[in-house]
Amino acid sequence: MKKQIIISSLVLAGLVLPNALNAGNPERAGQAGAGTLLINPYARSSGWAGANSAKVRGLEAQFLNIAGTAFTRKTEVLFSRTNWLQGTQIYMNSFGLTQGIGETGTIGMGFVALNAGKIDITTEDQPEGGIGVFNPSFYNLSFSYAKMFSDNIFGGINVKLISEQISNVAARGVAFDAGIQYHTGKYDQIHIGIALKNWGPKMRYQGDGLTRQAAVRYGSNYDLTLLNRSNSFELPALVNIGGAYDIYLMKDSTGVKKTHRVTLAGTFTSNSFTYDNYLAGIEYGWKDIVMVRGGLLIEKGIFGVATRRTVYTGPTMGASFELPFTEGKSTFGFDYSYRFTNPFGGTHSFGLRVNL
16 A cells, blocks of 8 residues: 555656646736635744645645645644734634544644725726725635555645635635645655645636626617626646755664754745745754744745845744643644735734644
8 A cells, every 4th residue: 555655646746747847937927816825824834934845734734735734633723813914904814623533534624814904995986985995805714634644654635615705796616735745764854745736617706796887878768787797717726846854963862862853844836827936944943842943935036126026025934832731742832923025014923723
């Protein structure tokens, strides 16, 4: 079974990699929708720029590589709040849980919602507004299943229900994720992962807001309701290919002492509609109680003001504290991350998690 899974993983990589290396088409930027699927709502993984896709664990793995949720053997509950682009008054809230079932399976549920605040209603006749406000609603609901196939191989799938709407126009759709992680080495210090994200059918906006009244003059005057059909749009599909390596700084009688750990991680993200991303990160952990990390997002032109096509400037940083509160290794954790941007005042994320 283990051999079959490894072969299947290599076949999947062989099918995906040729397309991934030719992807990242900036000329298609703006042609995809559901852009909230590309915003990392979690504090721990965003602290090192999402470079840890090969090692991510728990509910946060629903964003980077769904296979990582298989590491939850009991119960994990997570809440996160992101102040996206400080000064815009846009907030992203997420919560969910992962629950181990049986000896090798894990199910998960995650909810992510973006609050864009109140926006003035404008029309052709009243372009300055003054006739009320509307509040856009963006959210996605994820249901996942992951399995530990062996001590080294983990895999999972995720289904996301997507909704974007205002009071009289809405678009709804579904997307699928799949991922594999492989962990090996004498001390399980080598991590490799590949994940396909946001694959699904096109979405389309529909609703009464797309209608308008037109005056018809043919014999007698009367009003006719016309429907303006919107064009469909694709989802921002991507592939994450990542690796990570743990370095233990001290040794004991077993040959390794895990009190002081340094992890180097990297991920290549092949985007279908924008530039490809190269993500690099480093994390130091003391007994997995105190962790500090930093990361760097690299894409074409990101370090030049005139050539940058993203609000992010590259660097990220974060920290976590995870304290045990029972003898059964239950923990309570706090996560924080900051992503540098220009303009605006950066993106702050805060997370609380309980592992039972």
